[in-house]
Amino acid sequence: MKRAYLIACVVLLILLISPVTTWAGSCPEGQKWDDRKGNCVKDRTSSSKKKSVPLKKLSEIAFSISGHPIDFKARRARFLELASGAGPDNRWFCSARAVRWSFTPDPSVQLAPTVEIFGDSRGHCTADPCQSTDPFMTSLYNLLAFYLYGMEGAAEMIYEGLLEGARTDAYSVITADASADSSWKWAEPTYYASMILWPLGYAYVLLVDEYGKDDPGVKEIKAWGDRLYASSESKPVKWIGGGGFLKGPDRAGLKAAAYSIWGNATGNEEALKKGYRYFRHAMKTVGKGGRDIYWGKDAEIRKMKKTLKMVGMTTGPALYAAYALSLSGVDDVFEEAPKGGNIKEGMAWLIKRAKETGNKIYAKSYGYAISMAYIELFMKLFPEHPVAVGEQAIREYKTVYTVHVGGGPATCFLRDL
Numbered sequence: 001m002k003r004a005y006l007i008a009c010v011v012l013l014i015l016l017i018s019p020v021t022t023w024a025g026s027c028p029e030g031q032k033w034d035d036r037k038g039n040c041v042k043d044r045t046s047s048s049k050k051k052s053v054p055l056k057k058l059s060e061i062a063f064s065i066s067g068h069p070i071d072f073k074a075r076r077a078r079f080l081e082l083a084s085g086a087g088p089d090n091r092w093f094c095s096a097r098a099v100r101w102s103f104t105p106d107p108s109v110q111l112a113p114t115v116e117i118f119g120d121s122r123g124h125c126t127a128d129p130c131q132s133t134d135p136f137m138t139s140l141y142n143l144l145a146f147y148l149y150g151m152e153g154a155a156e157m158i159y160e161g162l163l164e165g166a167r168t169d170a171y172s173v174i175t176a177d178a179s180a181d182s183s184w185k186w187a188e189p190t191y192y193a194s195m196i197l198w199p200l201g202y203a204y205v206l207l208v209d210e211y212g213k214d215d216p217g218v219k220e221i222k223a224w225g226d227r228l229y230a231s232s233e234s235k236p237v238k239w240i241g242g243g244g245f246l247k248g249p250d251r252a253g254l255k256a257a258a259y260s261i262w263g264n265a266t267g268n269e270e271a272l273k274k275g276y277r278y279f280r281h282a283m284k285t286v287g288k289g290g291r292d293i294y295w296g297k298d299a300e301i302r303k304m305k306k307t308l309k310m311v312g313m314t315t316g317p318a319l320y321a322a323y324a325l326s327l328s329g330v331d332d333v334f335e336e337a338p339k340g341g342n343i344k345e346g347m348a349w350l351i352k353r354a355k356e357t358g359n360k361i362y363a364k365s366y367g368y369a370i371s372m373a374y375i376e377l378f379m380k381l382f383p384e385h386p387v388a389v390g391e392q393a394i395r396e397y398k399t400v401y402t403v404h405v406g407g408g409p410a411t412c413f414l415r416d417l
Helices: 002-026 072-086 092-094 134-149 154-168 187-195 198-209 217-230 249-266 270-285 298-303 306-325 343-357 374-381 386-394 410-414
Strands: 029-033 039-042
Touching: 029 154, 029 343, 072 092, 072 134, 072 198, 092 134, 092 374, 092 410, 134 154, 134 198, 154 198, 154 217, 187 198, 187 217, 187 249, 198 217, 217 270, 249 270, 249 306, 249 386, 270 306, 270 343, 298 306, 306 343, 306 374, 343 374, 343 386, 374 386
Parallel strands: none
Antiparallel strands: 029 039
């Protein structure tokens, strides 16, 4: 009798603990357990044993939007919930100090009629701003951060500012680079024109949640963004060409991010296709094990000690592109390795290398290209990677903001709450 009772207790104990010990651990390969849904879901960031996957033709990709890189409305609610006493008040991630608000004292969206470069585009910039697009990007990123912080009226300011941009067709004219010769006079202006779509894509997702995609103003903003996309691809650019030589992978990395994020936000398939194309272009710089196989070969870049900066300007935005593309129906994008290394390996190599060498891009907490806000996305996507684990410990009380190539105030947007 006692033995039967003991057996029954053991069986009951197994039944009670099995949901925790077996269900979560029995997901098929390529899936992970979702506590909220209570079942296995596809793990878009998992790496299979296979280091690379065959590249599909762009015409074979069936784009479908399953989510967005940032759910601003839900994240704001979580920030405020924690601040009300449910947990640590992490709104300091998005504070005025964290986003350098003193640099842009007017919190409204800043606009200009043209995309224009001031001064020498290939030299040291002494103008303020250096490009007409910079005030737009910093002001919009900051307003998105203030929205997450809980600032009253932030959504309305974003809506009204972007609607003004749409109705005045801001940045619709791209001005040739006066400091460049005729063969590459459009290279830099179109590069900066494309950047606009990165924060605009983020803002569009927020506005759809707040106002609905059928709101007349939201429709106008979307149409404006689509025009900006077309405009940024409308000029002949020197770094795009044949001959089998890899040109402008840093430009390709940023365009990949901007177009993929805009395409993901709005469903613009042309932007997604172009973003994916540029992503593949940028990935040709990543060799086996994630090592850079491009920038380190450039004697001029090495002489200026800018190798890791240029690697970051290429693979940093490419990581954002991969995330947006993974949420847009592009399976296995994290495993694509046209030259032997995938985007996860490339980013891990860069972070480790910058840290070990004490490179200035690693130490900077704010910059346009000389800081590493893309580390935040790496930690979010691959939290168990040894490099990510090390960064989580180091960055617990730090924020990072990279305007051009890191997605703005990334700690505010992406850090785990």
